[in-house]
Amino acid sequence: MSQNPVQTIRGEVVDAITKMPLPGANVVLEETGAGTSTDMDGRFELPDVTVGRYTLQVRFIGYEPAVISELLVGSGKEVVVKVEMEEAVSKLNEVVVSSGYRKDRPVNSMAVVSARTFSVEEARRYAGALDDPGRMAGNFAGVTTAGINNNAIVVRGNAPKGLLWRLEGVDIPVPSHFSGSNVAGGGGLTMFSSQMLSNSEFYTGAFPTEYGNATAGVFDMKLRNGNNQKQEFAAQVGVQGIEAAAEGPFRKKSGGSYLFNYRYSTMALIFDFLPETREGTEIPVYQDLSFKVNMPAGDAGIFSLWGIGGLSKSTSSGFDEPNKWKYPEDREKMRFEYNMGAMGVTHRKALSETTYLTSTVAVNTGQHVYEEKIRLDDAIPDLLFPKLFVEQI
Secondary structure, eight states: OOOOOEEEEEEEEEETTTOOBOTTOEEEETTTOOEEEOOTTSEEEEEEEESEEEEEEEEOTTBOOEEEEEEEEOSSSOEEEEEEEOBOOOBTTBOOOOOOOOTTOOSOTTOOSSEEEEOHHHHHHSTTOTTOHHHHGGGSTTEEESOTTOOOEEETTOOGGGEEEEETTEEESOOBTTTTSSSTTOOSSBSSOGGGBOSEEEEOSSOOTTOTTOSSEEEEEOBOOOOSSSOEEEEEEOSSOEEEEEEEESSTTSOOEEEEEEEEOHHHHHGGGOTTOOTTOOEEEEEEEEEEEEEEOGGGOEEEEEEEEEEEEEEEOOOSSGGGOOSGGGGEEEEEEEEEEEEEEEEEEEOSSSOEEEEEEEEEEEEEEEEEEEOOOTTSOGGGSOGGGTEEO
16 A cells, blocks of 8 residues: 655754754644654754645744744655744743734844745745745735736835845845846846745835835845755746756755755747747746855854856847838847846854854846847838937947
């Protein structure tokens, strides 16, 4: 008789402010009742969990209970979670413990209102999100997208170009393929896969002081660490692209890990095979790479190397023969490119049980290229097509 596939759930439990591990925290799966406790390093492991969706509850004396809902357990990949718990205020004569999960409570303690924390699971399940955090944000109150053909975000009527993107605490250029092609501040899709993300935050107003360059909203993205105990590889094909990912430890028991993800546009591969493809049609091509390397160094702290990069190009050749000029774009030869990259090194060290220091050195770059040429008919006077529009770069 066949057996049900099983998988392992593991992770770590830390203090939300100091990021120090919490040993002895109780971890329970609500649906099955299976549970365990964290070790001295705040780590836990629940082996042989049947695939499906579960609710993970974490409790620790002196802290608010933490609940992770709709946790998806699949057979091909271990589930690794990081739970951050907030201290609870308790009276000496009475202790009241109640479970709950507030989506409007951000990780950033300086954010008071207009903040939303979202997980990788949410970015993948929102209607119309297409695994794109940018499109997912259009489902939030007071937020919409500029159109169905792009992921530009309009927050309470503000222009999309006023949105600030941050990655690992550093301001970066817009991480979207074809950024600026239709709307300033938006593009076709976000350059990194949602599978790379840890719990991240989206702000729609009343920003903490660290977000000084934002006028409309803030996307504060965090990359997750790779699996530090087991080598894992994944591949998927979707509308957004063909992806390949790899993660695992450098060596067992070292605590270090790597995580890489590469994606290439699906449409670029199948465009020539589509039956309705018209000669001279615009062809979009894009690819991106994102990674994070996590390296614990004992008393020296934790070092991490992270980066993201994307190349996107859209071209249309038009026609040289005037008898084929049925539409305006038939006489155009166009090339649009948007290239972006960001990379940094982050060092994190605990100075005491209540204080830690994080330092980051990063570099980023962005490039827009636009070239357009319009073919002229000898029978049409040049006054109708000034030389300014013949070649525009």
